[in-house]
Amino acid sequence: MSTQPAPGQPRQPLDVKAVPFGDSALMVSVAADDDEARQAGSRRLREILLEVQPHGLLDVVAGVDSLLVEFDCLAISHDQLAQTVRLAAAGSGAGTAGHAHGSEHFVIPMVVNEAFAPDLADVATELGISPEAVLGHLEASVLSINLLASAMAPMMGRVQFPGQVSRCREPRTNVDAGSVMVAGTNAIIQPFPGPTGWKVIGRTPLTICDIRENPPTSYKPGDTVQFSVVPESEWEKLQGQFLRAARGQSAAAPASSATATEREN
Structure with a gap:
């Protein structure tokens, strides 16, 4: 599954915020000006993480406009996973415009x-x-x-x-x-x-x-x-x-x- 933006479709890079949530999870959100953009950004970020499958990832639970990213705390730290999430988002070319890939x-x-x-x-x-x-x-x-x-x-x-x-x-x-x-x-x-x-x-x-x-x-x-x-x-x-x-x-x-x-x- 490709997460590259469609040709000619303008996108701003995802501004990813990740904060620790207990010992083995991150609460991840996308900074945006309105609710719809935050929700769309979170959905695209979830697609990216499920495709990339960072080391130590256990699950990605979708919220209304955020993600609970669960991981194996013996395999990776909060800071390491947060950095991996940001790099995955940046490397995908995903941004805060357009619809999620493969939507029905x-x-x-x-x-x-x-x-x-x-x-x-x-x-x-x-x-x-x-x-x-x-x-x-x-x-x-x-x-x-x-x-x-x-x-x-x-x-x-x-x-x-x-x-x-x-x-x-x-x-x-x-x-x-x-x-x-x-x-x-x-x-x-x-x-x-x-x-x-x-x-x-x-x-x-x-x-x-x-x-x-x-x-x-x-x-x-x-x-x-x-x-x-x-x-x-x-x-x-x-x-x-x-x-x-x-x-x-x-x-x-x-x-x-x-x-x-x-x-x-």
Whole structure:
């Protein structure tokens, strides 16, 4: 896998910050002017480290905009690994512009009804817009998967909401698999039934994580996602299908939620 920048694509060298995190780990981040640039830089740096495999490296755990780099403290020191990380980033030609190498795009259908979207009205009230407008903002946003959270849940930013969405005052003890949830300007999908404090505004009929598949998820940090509200009548046809990348499709604003609602009616 090449980590060289595309011809003609301007990039600023990654400004890598690495600080000790316990006896055998570094917390590594990329200095940048905005969140998206930091997140993109961290994703590219993770690619580089997994490709280069520095001596003593054990694992690279992705955070929202940082990396936890775990290593064998008997094989290499904090300072030695930090220097190796900086040299690997500099030698790769990676920088703070452009998309991650080999990223995929996903279009994820979601159904919205009273049972599947119990918090949609509350989110609309909080943002001062209609429920239809909430869905419209979601559909019009091209989201980037920043990290895989618990149970391989894809955590995505940023939804182009006109404000921040708060979390539930009382977390739910169980949310169905496929639930599409928002908090702040981030979105996440529940891969398996479980508790959450995020607000639920829809559900996808697709299976996004399946241990029978290899790998069990088709998405990774750096991939992009768009949601598309579909009629409830589509649920049975799509239910249980494994989520796969939208081959041959580029990221572009899909139909508005109002149009999707009209199709359902």
